[in-house]
Amino acid sequence: MIGRGSENGARGCRTASGGIALASSILSGCALETPRTTVVPRSDFARSIHDLYGLIGWIVAGIGLVVLGLLLWTAVRYRARPGAALPRQTLGHTPLEIAWTVAPALILLVIAVPTIRTIFRTQGQAPPGALAITVRAWQWWWDFRYDSLGFATANELHIPAGRPILLRLEGPDVIHSFWVPALGGKRDVIPGRVNRISFTADTPGEYPGQCAEFCGVSHANMRMRVIVQTPDAFDRWVAEQQAPPVEPSGLAAEGKEIFTRSACVGCHTIQGLSGGVLGPDLTHFGSRRSFAGSTFPTTTDHVAAWIQNPGALKPAAKMPALGLTKEQALALASYLVSLK
Ligand code: CUA
Numbered sequence: 001m002i003g004r005g006s007e008n009g010a011r012g013c014r015t016a017s018g019g020i021a022l023a024s025s026i027l028s029g030c031a032l033e034t035p036r037t038t039v040v041p042r043s044d045f046a047r048s049i050h051d052l053y054g055l056i057g058w059i060v061a062g063i064g065l066v067v068l069g070l071l072l073w074t075a076v077r078y079r080a081r082p083g084a085a086l087p088r089q090t091l092g093h094t095p096l097e098i099a100w101t102v103a104p105a106l107i108l109l110v111i112a113v114p115t116i117r118t119i120f121r122t123q124g125q126a127p128p129g130a131l132a133i134t135v136r137a138w139q140w141w142w143d144f145r146y147d148s149l150g151f152a153t154a155n156e157l158h159i160p161a162g163r164p165i166l167l168r169l170e171g172p173d174v175i176h177s178f179w180v181p182a183l184g185g186k187r188d189v190i191p192g193r194v195n196r197i198s199f200t201a202d203t204p205g206e207y208p209g210q211c212a213e214f215c216g217v218s219h220a221n222m223r224m225r226v227i228v229q230t231p232d233a234f235d236r237w238v239a240e241q242q243a244p245p246v247e248p249s250g251l252a253a254e255g256k257e258i259f260t261r262s263a264c265v266g267c268h269t270i271q272g273l274s275g276g277v278l279g280p281d282l283t284h285f286g287s288r289r290s291f292a293g294s295t296f297p298t299t300t301d302h303v304a305a306w307i308q309n310p311g312a313l314k315p316a317a318k319m320p321a322l323g324l325t326k327e328q329a330l331a332l333a334s335y336l337v338s339l340k
Pocket residue numbers: 137138139140175176177211212213214215216219220222
């Protein structure tokens with residue numbers, strides 16, 4: 001039985017408790033991994049958005065109290081009483097009209113200034129020493145290219161905690177939107193232009209993300225994970241990713257044979273073996289916990305099922321079925337999963 005990678009998420013949803021956690025998991029869609037929440041910020045970007053929510057929340061609460069108070073006072077003060085005269089009727093009141101025009105404008109100004117400042121601060125150039133990563137959003141997966149380090153990965157973005165990150169967002173096909181709730185706000189990925197996000201994650205952990213712009217049939221299956229690591233753990237991961245792919249043996253060696261003489265090489269890169277760029281770089285495929293837009297766990301069974309018929313697992317998947325037998329798919333899957 002090939003199950004989706006979201007069973008943990010469903011369990012997380014069932015056990016979610018507390019008003020905010022429950023509300024946020026309902027709002028963010030219970031079907032996926034939790035916590036996919038903006039109310040537990042884990043970067044400077046997410047925290048500044050959280051602070052904006054706080055500011056707006058307090059302003060709105062204040063306005064609500066004033067309006068409710070005035071409403072109650074008016075209802076009591078001017079309630080209908082037998083024999084009482086009508087209250088004084090007012091038609092046009094210049095000071096009052098100026099006041100209720102100016103007050104909302106001031107409120108909007110108080111909200112707009114820090115909001116615009118946050119937008120500009122998080123989409124400009126990151127400070128010197130920032131790690132720049134090119135994010136390419138494809139139907140329906142995420143391509144993460146560490147250009148300065150010389151490797152690429154997919155769907156699982158590793159970054160070090162405490163170091164500024166600059167993401168350059170490129171859309172080779174249609175409009176997508178990069179969104180990792182715990183690390184910051186959504187930002188569109190638009191063909192023909194480069195958008196940026198700069199932020200510094202502060203807490204090691206794994207943070208789920210999701211494409212947040214409808215981009216076709218499998219939009220909902222375009223997920224990702226951001227793995228924030230301590231600087232040491234990140235450096236170890238980088239060294240692993242820069243290493244050449246492992247040499248397989250046994251069934252996996254058969255799989256390598258199949259890879260090199262199949263259409264796989266046209267779309268996928270395995271360093272030293274092939275150079276396709278239309279699909280994910282597979283050099284260290286086995287080191288990722290999930291694949292196909294972070295939708296399935298990287299097990300031999302899931303990968304073999306995927307190879308045999310991608311569209312059956314993920315509607316409208318761009319990867320074609322290659323007509324391999326079950327045995328061939330299993331050998332190929334063994335090879336790919338062995339690429340730690
Ligand atoms: Cu990509 Cu929705």
